[in-house]
Amino acid sequence: MTTPAIELRHYGHDDLPQIRQTLLDVHADAYADQMDDEFNQKFPWFVDHWGGNPGFSCVIAYDSGEPVGFAYGAPAAPGREWWREHVDEPPTDSTTFSFSELMVRPKWRKTGVSEHLHNDLLAHRPEALVVLLVDPSHPKVQALYERWGYKKVGNRQPFPDSPNFAVMLLDLHSTAFYQNGYEK
């Protein structure tokens, strides 16, 4: 796998007006073949929902100034984490980061950009856990998250028109790699 010269930039809640269109443009390219799906058409609403969270954290990858992918999420509300109903004995430290979106434009896939975005978003997060939802009809994407250390703990359908997502959990404390930095 060759990694292009990619620059990663970090953004927060206050940056949403500046980055909103970039997120929509990357999404339009990343999901160009799936825009007949009504759920995908709601992406602008999700950007505003997640970006409106004061804890919103986003990493955008640029190749020579051109945005090519992004990852974002926000801290989960205690007691309402996506994993909560699926884990019988929650860990003592159950602080959780909800990893909401990861996408890379087709031209930059299979280059390592997606893993860099993921790792950069999570490196040095203060939470103990990371939770994400993945469409189980995309088993190769689920397998990608499994390679990165996530384990499926259940299923969750947040909206009537959304997929019945697989809920995947990563224990950041047992993954020292994320806390100690990583080789880019």
Ligand SMILES: CC(C)(COP(=O)(O)OP(=O)(O)OC[C@H]1O[C@@H](n2cnc3c(N)ncnc32)[C@H](O)[C@@H]1OP(=O)(O)O)[C@@H](O)C(=O)NCCC(=O)NCCS
């Ligand atoms: C998910 C993503 C960031 C991974 O990028 P990557 O690490 O470079 O890996 P790839 O693009 O090669 O994807 C891994 C495999 O999953 C498949 N895959 C990726 N996204 C998919 C999707 N939305 N639906 C179905 N399969 C998908 C790829 O075809 C690939 O399969 P292959 O190895 O047989 O070619 C990128 O594929 C992407 O942006 N996909 C569209 C958005 C998406 O699905 N995001 C994840 C939401 S949970």
